Structure formats: C-alpha cells, structure tokens
C-alpha cells in the first residue's frame with residue numbers, strides 16, 4: 516500500500532470489519548469513508564481494494580455509478596434543492612435564486628461564507644413539504660420560509676410526516692409527530708401476526724397472503740403470494756428477502772411516511788416474508804437521501820432484536836432471521852429489483868433482462884423475494900385481521916387501501 520497522504524488509521528478497523536463480510540459490504544465501507552472524510556480519496560480506494568481483494572478500478576466503477584458518492588473533495592455544506600414538479604410549483608426556482616444570491620452577496624462583502632455548494636436535485640420524497648431541500652443530510656421542509664442564516668445556524672430539524680386520510684390502516688399511527696416505537700407498536704397489536712404465524716406455520720402465511728389478494732405496491736402489481744411461493748418451494752439452502760425502500764419516483768413519498776413513522780410494521784412484514792419463504796436473511800435497501808429514516812430503521816431493528824423478534828430461534832421456534840439495512844447512494848435505477856440486487860452484492864446498480872426473475876435467481880443467484888415497503892407493511896394486518904377482512908377493502912383486482920380512488924370504486928361513490 517502506498518504511504519497514505521490522508522490518514523486512514525481511524526477508518527482502517529471499520530473497513531477491515533466490512534471487508535470480512537465480503538463484497539456485499541462494499542457500499543457500507545464506502546459510506547464509512549465518505550461519512551468520515553467527506554469524499555472517497557484514491558488512498559481510501561486503494562486501502563479498500565487491498566482489504567476486499569478487488570482491483571481499484573472495480574471500486575471506482577462502483578463509486579462512479581452512485582451519484583451520492585464523491586471521489587473529489589466537496590464543499591463542507593452541500594444543499595440539494597428539489598426542482599421536480601411539486602417543488603417547482605411551490606417555488607423551488609425562487610428558493611435557489613434567493614440562497615445563491617445570499618451567498619454571492621456575502622462573498623462580495625468579504626464575509627467568510629465558507630465552502631458551500633447549492634445544487635438542484637430530483638424529487639427528494641418530501642413532496643408534502645414542498646418546496647423541499649436537503650442540507651448536509653438533513654431534510655428541510657418549506658424551504659421558501661427559511662433564510663440563509665437559518666441554514667448557516669444549522670438548527671434544522673427533520674420535518675415530520677403529514678398524513679390526512681379517511682381510512683387509515685397502514686397509516687393509523689403515522690403523522691402523529693413521533694416514531695411508533697416497539698412499545699407503542701406492540702401495545703397496538705404489533706408482532707401478534709408474527710406470533711400467530713409461528714404458531715400456525717409458513718403454509719398458513721402463504722395461504723393467507725394468497726387469499727388476501729395482496730398485489731405488489733412497487734409498481735407492477737404482481738401478486739405477492741406468487742413470488743413468495745416460488746421462493747418457498749425452491750429447494751435452495753440460501754434464500755433472501757429484500758424490502759425495496761429505494762422510493763425515488765418523482766412525487767412518491769408513501770414509503771417514506773411508513774419508514775419514519777411505522778418502522779416495525781415494515782419490519783414485521785419482512786420477518787413474515789422470511790418465515791413464509793424459509794429465508795434466514797432480510798435486507799432493507801433504503802434510498803441514500805432517507806438518512807433520518809435509515810436511522811429510524813436501525814433503531815427499530817435493535818428494538819426488535821432485543822425483544823426476540825429478530826435473531827436466533829425467534830419466539831423459541833426453529834426460525835432464525837437476521838435483518839440488515841443498506842443505504843443506497845442516489846441512483847434511481849437501483850429501485851429496479853435486479854439492479855438493487857447488484858448494489859447489495861457491492862456492484863454497480865445495473866439491471867439485467869428478466870428472466871431469470873429474482874424469485875428464481877436473485878441475490879448471489881439464490882431465490883430472492885423483493886417487495887416494496889408498502890407491500891410488506893400490509894402483511895401484519897392481513898394476518899392479524901384475516902384475509903377475509905382484508906379482502907373487503909379495495910377492489911377485486913386490488914385489495915387493500917391502495918388509494919382513495921380504489922376505495923371509492925368499491926363503495927360505488
């Protein structure tokens with residue numbers, strides 16, 4: 516290894532521990548460098564290359580393929596102003612002009628404004644807070660009401676979700692200005708579905724999910740039970756379940772609300788998917804811009820592990836299941852399931868043609884379920900209330916509370 520011009524001594528043990536997990540931990544290793552140094556310098560690439568036993572060019576390819584990774588120094592403060600349709604209509608251009616002008620004026624007056632980068636960005640998944648922006652990883656609502664001084668003072672707080680709905684099943688605990696922690700979640704019947712499932716067995720879960728008519732909420736509306744059954748019926752020893760929390764479609768923030776307010780609902784759905792399919796490992800792949808939500812999920816996993824819902828012999832059964840959250844790094848295409856699998860393998864997020872579908876050959880070639888956040892969040896309710904009750908909500912083609920339009924279509928309103 517060349518003599519490093521950048522001191523990596525503090526980072527070395529972290530990178531080494533990531534490397535022990537193999538290439539799958541490449542993105543977490545890159546994040547540990549960037550979160551500490553601010554970017555990923557060549558010295559770090561070389562060190563990672565040595566530890567992961569991969570050519571430096573392969574590391575650089577991964578860095579280049581994810582826009583949230585920087586291979587050169589960036590400003591101390593980076594501001595992303597969303598200019599996708601909702602924020603554009605709410606005045607994103609004016610926000611950009613105002614902040615840019617404020618910086619220029621202070622520079623011209625000789626003030627030490629420091630290094631500051633302001634860029635436009637695609638939808639940040641904060642549409643109900645438009646015009647929205649992210650300042651150094653902190654989401655900011657109603658940027659039109661903020662001054663340059665507010666930003667410099669750094670007193671920014673992540674805005675809480677706004678939820679107004681007539682029928683609230685998945686979102687019953689959302690929009691209350693708090694995370695539904697494990698105590699609150701269990702007080703409302705949380706993890707009862709898992710208990711019921713473990714007592715009744717995997718086939719009961721598959722049957723209930725099939726009878727519920729649940730279709731995927733990630734876009735393709737594919738019946739959830741079909742991919743679950745394909746994975747369950749495969750004789751493979753390794754199987755995986757992935758919660759797709761990459762939500763980057765302009766105007767989408769439904770998954771964000773669940774991730775930040777009701778993390779255990781998603782987690783319980785993922786554990787149930789693992790139980791039904793026979794997978795021992797689940798991943799939550801969360802978009803890189805959702806930093807607050809990433810932290811919420813990490814804490815929820817710790818709570819669930821401490822309560823015995825994750826880990827070895829869950830609730831005293833033969834079922835063992837681990838969950839890991841992975842941060843994406845800003846490329847929209849990583850929401851596509853085959854690209855997401857590549858990212859989880861530590862490779863550039865490039866989709867491949869299907870077939871093979873992930874349920875046949877997914878993560879490391881093993882049968883893998885990939886489900887959207889909202890799809891998984893439906894499962895605990897289905898098992899608790901029963902598929903018959905669930906079927907009564909929505910339409911014949913799409914059961915559940917997908918949208919008001921769907922509910923109205925059913926009720927004839």
Ligand SMILES: Cc1cc2nc3c(=O)[nH]c(=O)nc-3n(C[C@H](O)[C@H](O)[C@H](O)COP(=O)(O)O)c2cc1C
Pocket residue numbers: 730731732733734735736737739759760761762763764847848849850851852853885886887888890891
């Ligand atoms: C370009 C592209 C981006 C996508 N982004 C997402 C996404 O952000 N979240 C998601 O759940 N599905 C996304 N999908 C769909 C996934 O590939 C996959 O179908 C979905 O995660 C399956 O979950 P479901 O069966 O629960 O709907 C995307 C698909 C494409 C082609």
Ligand code: FES
Pocket residue numbers: 597598599600601602603637638639640641642645647765766767
């Ligand atoms: S359009 Fe700006 S956050 Fe979604």
